[in-house]
Amino acid sequence: MFKIVNREEMAGGTIVLNEIEAPLIAGKAKPGQFVIIQANEKGERIPLTMADVNPGKGTITIIYMIVGKSTKLFASMEVGESFDAVIGPLGQPTHLEKLGTVVCVGGGTGIAVIHPITRGLKEAGNKVISIVGARSKDLLILEDKMTTASTELKICTDDGSYGHHGFVTDVLKETLENEDVKQVVAIGPVPMMKFVSKMTKEYNVPTLVSLNPIMIDGTGMCGGCRVSVGGETKFACVDGPEFDGHKVDFDQLTQRLQAFYEDEQNSMEKFGK
Amino acid sequence: MAKKEKLPRVAMPEQDPGVRSKNFDEVPLGYTVDMAKQEASRCIQCKKPACVTGCPVSVDIPGFIKHIADENFEEAIKTLWDKNALPAVCGRVCPQEIQCEGKCIVGKKDKPVAIGYLEKFAADYARNNNIESLPEIPEKTGKKVAVIGSGPAGITVAGDLIAKGHEVTIFEAFHKPGGVLVYGIPEFRLPKEIVFSEVALLEKMGVKIEQNVVVGRTVSIDELLEEGYDAAFIGVGAGLPRFMNLPGENLIGVYSANEYLTRANLMKAYKFPEYDTPMAIGKNVAVLGAGNVAMDAARTALRLGAENVHIIYRRSREEMPARVEEIHHAEEEGVQMRLLTNPVKFIGDEKGRLQQVECLQMELGEPDDSGRRRPVPVEGSEFILDCDLIVIAVGSNANPLLTGSTDGLDLNKWGNIDVDEDTNKTSKKAVWAGGDIVTGQATVILAMGAGRIAADSMHKYLERGW
Ligand SMILES: Cc1cc2nc3c(=O)[nH]c(=O)nc-3n(C[C@H](O)[C@H](O)[C@H](O)COP(=O)(O)OP(=O)(O)OC[C@H]3O[C@@H](n4cnc5c(N)ncnc54)[C@H](O)[C@@H]3O)c2cc1C
Ligand code: SF4
Ligand code: FES
Numbered sequence: 193m194f195k196i197v198n199r200e201e202m203a204g205g206t207i208v209l210n211e212i213e214a215p216l217i218a219g220k221a222k223p224g225q226f227v228i229i230q231a232n233e234k235g236e237r238i239p240l241t242m243a244d245v246n247p248g249k250g251t252i253t254i255i256y257m258i259v260g261k262s263t264k265l266f267a268s269m270e271v272g273e274s275f276d277a278v279i280g281p282l283g284q285p286t287h288l289e290k291l292g293t294v295v296c297v298g299g300g301t302g303i304a305v306i307h308p309i310t311r312g313l314k315e316a317g318n319k320v321i322s323i324v325g326a327r328s329k330d331l332l333i334l335e336d337k338m339t340t341a342s343t344e345l346k347i348c349t350d351d352g353s354y355g356h357h358g359f360v361t362d363v364l365k366e367t368l369e370n371e372d373v374k375q376v377v378a379i380g381p382v383p384m385m386k387f388v389s390k391m392t393k394e395y396n397v398p399t400l401v402s403l404n405p406i407m408i409d410g411t412g413m414c415g416g417c418r419v420s421v422g423g424e425t426k427f428a429c430v431d432g433p434e435f436d437g438h439k440v441d442f443d444q445l446t447q448r449l450q451a452f453y454e455d456e457q458n459s460m461e462k463f464g465k
Numbered sequence: 466m467a468k469k470e471k472l473p474r475v476a477m478p479e480q481d482p483g484v485r486s487k488n489f490d491e492v493p494l495g496y497t498v499d500m501a502k503q504e505a506s507r508c509i510q511c512k513k514p515a516c517v518t519g520c521p522v523s524v525d526i527p528g529f530i531k532h533i534a535d536e537n538f539e540e541a542i543k544t545l546w547d548k549n550a551l552p553a554v555c556g557r558v559c560p561q562e563i564q565c566e567g568k569c570i571v572g573k574k575d576k577p578v579a580i581g582y583l584e585k586f587a588a589d590y591a592r593n594n595n596i597e598s599l600p601e602i603p604e605k606t607g608k609k610v611a612v613i614g615s616g617p618a619g620i621t622v623a624g625d626l627i628a629k630g631h632e633v634t635i636f637e638a639f640h641k642p643g644g645v646l647v648y649g650i651p652e653f654r655l656p657k658e659i660v661f662s663e664v665a666l667l668e669k670m671g672v673k674i675e676q677n678v679v680v681g682r683t684v685s686i687d688e689l690l691e692e693g694y695d696a697a698f699i700g701v702g703a704g705l706p707r708f709m710n711l712p713g714e715n716l717i718g719v720y721s722a723n724e725y726l727t728r729a730n731l732m733k734a735y736k737f738p739e740y741d742t743p744m745a746i747g748k749n750v751a752v753l754g755a756g757n758v759a760m761d762a763a764r765t766a767l768r769l770g771a772e773n774v775h776i777i778y779r780r781s782r783e784e785m786p787a788r789v790e791e792i793h794h795a796e797e798e799g800v801q802m803r804l805l806t807n808p809v810k811f812i813g814d815e816k817g818r819l820q821q822v823e824c825l826q827m828e829l830g831e832p833d834d835s836g837r838r839r840p841v842p843v844e845g846s847e848f849i850l851d852c853d854l855i856v857i858a859v860g861s862n863a864n865p866l867l868t869g870s871t872d873g874l875d876l877n878k879w880g881n882i883d884v885d886e887d888t889n890k891t892s893k894k895a896v897w898a899g900g901d902i903v904t905g906q907a908t909v910i911l912a913m914g915a916g917r918i919a920a921d922s923m924h925k926y927l928e929r930g931w
Contacts, residue, residue, distance in 0.1 A: 216683050230640060236741040237732070261741055277640040277677045408732070411638055411679055411866050413704045414724035418715055425708065425715060430866060444715055447817030451717045455743035462738055 193274035194229075197251060203331040207257050207301060208267045209243070215250030217280045223308035224286030224402065224434055227252065228410040230277040231269065236262045239407045241379075241433065242281070243304035252278075255304035255333070261459040282410040283433045286400070290317040291374035295367055296342065297360050297388050298324045299380025303334050305402060306379040311341040313377075319343045321371065323363045325384070329354035361387050368395045375400070378437060382446050389437030399437035403428045405448055420444050474576040475504040486767045486798040489652045489735060493557075493585075498536075501586040505534035508578045511570055516580060519568035521914045524548045526565055526580055533583055542591040545584060546598045550624045551617060551913065553592060553659045554646060556585030558757075559910050560788045592662060602670060603630040608927040611636060611694040613680045613867070616644020617909045618700030618900030620663065621916030622923070623672045629924050634673040634694075636680050641731060644702055645901075646909070648731035649723070651761050653768070654791075657730075681867035690895060696923050699882065699891070699898040700916065703861035703906045709753070713811030714857075718819030720745060722758045722858035729765050747854025750774045751822055753808055754858035755785040760792060762856040763800045774800045775850065779807040779827050779840045805829070805840060809847070811855065821849050861906045868902075881905055888922035889915055897923055 198211035217227060226241040244253035258267050269275070286309050294313050298306035303324050314320045322342035326332040327350045339345050346363050347355030356363050360380075367373065368391070376399040378388040385401040392399040405417040405428050412430040419428050422439035426432065478494040479485070485492050496504065508530040516526045525544050532541035545552040561567070561581040569577035590596075608631045612619045615637040627633045641647055643660040668674060678684060686697055706721035708714055725745070728734040734744035750766040752759045755778035763774045776795070778785060781804050785792060796802065805827040812821040826846035829838035863880035875883040875892035882898040884891055889899045899915030901907055 216678070220683065234733070234740045265741075279638065279640075279677045279679060280682065282679070282682060408724060408727055409639070411682075411704070412864050413706070414727055415706045415708065415721040416724040418708075420715060425710075444817065448715065448717060450816075451745070452743040455737065459738045459741060459743070 194276075194278040195274045196269055196271050199269075199271050202255070202333045203326075206331065207255060207333055208263075209253060209255045210266065210269075211246075211251050211253045212275065212278060213250060214252050214278045214280075217278065218245045218247045218250050218252050221245045221252060221281035222285035223288065223312045225281035225283050226410070226433060227254070227278050227280030227282065228407065229254070229266070229275055229279075231262065231265045232276050235265065235276065237277070237408055237410070238262050238266075239282070239404065239410060239429070241305040241402060241404075242308070244308060252280075255301055257301045260456050261463045264460070264463060279410060282429055284431070286312065286377070286434060288312040288316045293319045293321065293371050293373050294375045294377065295364065295371075295373050296320060296322045297364060297376060297378040297380070297384070298322065298338070299360060299384040300326065300331075301333070302380030302384070302402075303332075303338065306377060307334055307337055307341055309377055309379075310338065314341060314343060321367055321373075322346065323348065323360045323367065325349065325360040325380070327351065359387075360384060361391055364388060364391060368392070368397065373397050376437075377401075382442055382449070385437060385440075386442035389440065389442070393438045400434045401437040401440060402433045403435060403440065403445060404433065405445060406451060419448075471575065472503060472507055474507065474579055475500045475582075477579070477582055482797040482799070485653065486764075489768055491656050492653050492794055493582075495589055496582055496586045501533050501583060502536065504579050505530045505583060507571060508534070509571065515568040515570055516565040516578075519564045519566075521564065521910045522548045522917065524565075529587060530578065530580070530583055533587060538587060538590045538594075539596055541587040542596060543598075545587055549910075549913065550598075550621055551663055551909070552584050553588035554617070554655060554663070555910055555913075556581050556583075556588055557655050558650060558788075558908075560908060562789050564910070592659070597666060599666070599670060600628045602628065605632065606630045606927065608632065608695045609634070609693055610923065610927070611686075611689045611697040612700065613686070613697060614638075614644060614700040614702060614900070614902075615642035615664070615674065616700055616702050616900060616912060617646065618912040618916040619644070619698065620667065621913045622698045622700065622897075622899075622920045623667055624670070625917060625920035626923060627667070627670045627672050631924075631927060633671070634675060636675050636678040636684070638677070638679040639731065640676050642674055642676065644700075648727045649758065649761070651726065651730055651765055653764065654761065679866070681870040686867075686871050686893075686896060695927055696895045696897070698916075698919055698923065699867065699896065699902060700900045700912070701864065701867050701902045703901040704864035705862040706857070707860045707862055708857060709808070709859060711808060711810055713813055713819070716811050716813040716819040717817050718745060718747070718813075718853055719811055719855045719857065722752075722754070722762050722856050723861070725762055725856045726758070726765065729769075735765070735769060744769065745854055747771050747852070748773075749850075749852040750854045750856070751777050751808075751850060751852045752856045752858055753777050754860070755780075755787055756858065756860070757787045757791055759856075759858035760787045760795045760800075762858050764795055764798060766854065766856070767798055767800065771854070775803050775852075776800055777803050777806050777808055777822075777824065779805065780837065781805055781829060784837055807840070807842065812849070819853055819855060820851065822852050822855060823847060823849050861901070863902060863905070879905065887918070889919035890922060895926070
């Protein structure tokens with residue numbers, strides 16, 4: 193069983209961290225890879241990119257925002273309770289190599305996902321400038337960890353309650369102007385990744401994004417996770433989750449994420465009662 | 466002696482089409498004892514039974530049928546188990562019309578003996594009366610076997626090798642064992658309880674099942690072999706859905722059959738919101754393809770409340786690969802067959818949701834390589850069908866996840882694993898393979914047959930070496 197050994201709430205309880213016992217996965221996982229998690233027999237299979245792994249302790253860490261029935265259910269589970277299924281590590285790991293100066297852009301819970309990648313890129317010898325954004329100061333997560341993982345950390349909030357007042361793209365633009373940036377990695381809400389990719393394309397800087405389409409198996413068996421990249425159909429669970437941001441059809445991804453929107457609302461409402 | 470009166474084939478009692486197309490309960494209700502005995506009496510007990518030559522695992526068909534005629538039901542099931550570990554499954558899903566029943570002598574002049582229905586009868590009798598096939602497990606050999614995948618091929622290998630005294634562990638990627646029997650074939654055709662009771666039996670015999678382990682990701686075959694497994698069997702199925710590369714294929718509302726059926730069967734989305742996985746519900750549904758998978762998807766869509774369900778197939782009726790019974794059941798339930806029809810384009814709205822499919826009418830031209838007449842488009846025959854749900858069921862390819870991450874495994878040009886036909890050995894030492902990952906999508910019984918061949922060879926190896 194996949195026991196929760198640690199649970200923390202962040203961003204005023206809207207974001208939850210679970211450290212879960214999963215020794216086989218912890219021994220194998222690399223930054224950028226994800227797991228599929230199912231709370232119980234009746235639960236959905238939800239993909240989540242790992243925020244951390246501890247091979248010695250045999251645990252993995254996931255950080256998620258409560259957005260629907262399934263994440264609400266995950267969040268209701270206490271330390272000592274177990275998930276029915278945790279499957280992984282799935283997807284291709286991030287290619288971590290020394291390039292020079294790289295920029296990591298994280299938004300919302302995307303910060304949790306980009307943290308191990310940031311750490312990995314710095315360990316590989318890069319100068320890592322991180323730009324993280326949240327709607328407001330109290331919704332910003334992992335500031336300390338990102339400070340340690342990066343060479344330099346820049347913070348933005350939409351409401352100006354902390355750091356730069358505005359979007360990550362503003363700060364990114366400034367950075368692209370002033371630094372010789374070799375690569376950008378952007379992980380966060382789809383619109384954020386879309387606008388970051390649009391901007392870096394103008395500067396001709398290669399950009400990786402991590403996609404989160406709806407998935408079932410995570411092994412290439414169903415095709416539910418298909419995304420268009422450079423006009424070709426790819427399965428995010430096996431070909432990704434990271435892709436060239438300049439080639440991804442973000443509009444299609446946005447639409448496909450809405451496939452079950454009404455059902456999800458219904459399910460959430462029933463669960464609330 | 467007076468000539469025996471010729472009896473007609475005993476019809477299978479079934480749920481009424483109007484009723485069953487709204488529920489997920491099994492369609493055939495099963496023979497009663499009297500029906501089974503009467504049908505069994507139609508078998509003339511051939512000295513050289515043709516039916517057996519049509520059976521991929523050579524079940525002693527007249528033998529088990531005789532036992533049913535004599536009301537020796539326990540002997541009947543034992544005869545079946547002798548060659549077939551999963552008669553309750555095979556009685557329901559084997560394409561009998563091209564196997565045993567297709568060869569039956571009685572079928573030359575009349576309808577063949579209902580071998581499949583009798584097999585189902587005997588197996589259900591055993592399950593309902595708690596007759597189990599628990600073989601005596603010999604002394605442990607101390608050898609350890611890893612079986613990868615818990616479909617019919619893996620189940621057969623596990624059952625055979627545990628019965629030889631080896632230690633067997635099955636590794637399964639999903640959270641439930643059974644393979645296609647659980648995630649693909651719907652409840653109304655194969656109740657999941659049957660599959661789970663077969664798996665429970667394996668566990669009772671001592672087989673360990675490790676779910677949620679994706680071999681090739683969570684652990685590799687080489688690691689398993691290094692950790693102390695003496696041999697491994699790969700039975701991971703086909704498991705890579707084919708798409709058609711048509712415009713609009715990524716619209717919301719276009720699903721692979723694997724996704725559609727996995728949601729419905731494995732995740733029980735037909736019980737949403739009691740179960741959390743949602744299901745696309747179509748009003749006008751088109752299923753592309755005409756195999757068992759297509760029939761299963763079409764009939765699932767009907768049960769979920771679709772008003773119109775079309776099967777779109779580019780060849781003609783004769784070429785439809787599904788079991789005859791499935792086609793018959795689908796039509797009875799109201800599935801509409803649009804044969805000699807080929808989809809060319811999916812059309813959506815501004816929100817990216819499927820609205821229509823454009824198709825072309827086809828006609829049969831010259832024979833192709835397979836000897837079947839090639840369908841060719843009729844010029845100017847384009848037409849548009851309103852539809853809000855498409856299920857693509859045009860077959861599966863080999864999933865490269867495991868094969869691509871295992872060194873030393875020879876594959877053919879389609880990515881299926883190359884094996885030695887007599888033993889099912891792969892090119893990698895101590896590794897065997899069988900089922901759909903070797904043959905491409907085939908049948909349950911062929912996967913089981915392959916499992917048996919591999920198990921025999923693995924046993925020899927464990928006793929005597931490679
Ligand atoms: C909808 C549908 C209907 C069908 N109807 C019929 C029918 O009526 N009659 C008939 O005879 N045949 C039918 N078939 C075909 C039949 O089901 C298959 O030929 C048969 O199940 C193949 O068995 P298998 O053991 O090779 O693989 P599968 O049954 O595919 O099982 C493979 C198992 O391996 C697991 N696996 C895959 N990769 C990994 C990995 N890396 N690590 C661990 N586990 C892994 C999978 O999750 C799966 O559980 C149907 C198939 C489908 C999809
Ligand atoms: S061929 Fe038909 S009649 Fe002859 S043994 Fe087989 S089932 Fe019986
Ligand atoms: S999640 Fe099923 S193929 Fe990617």
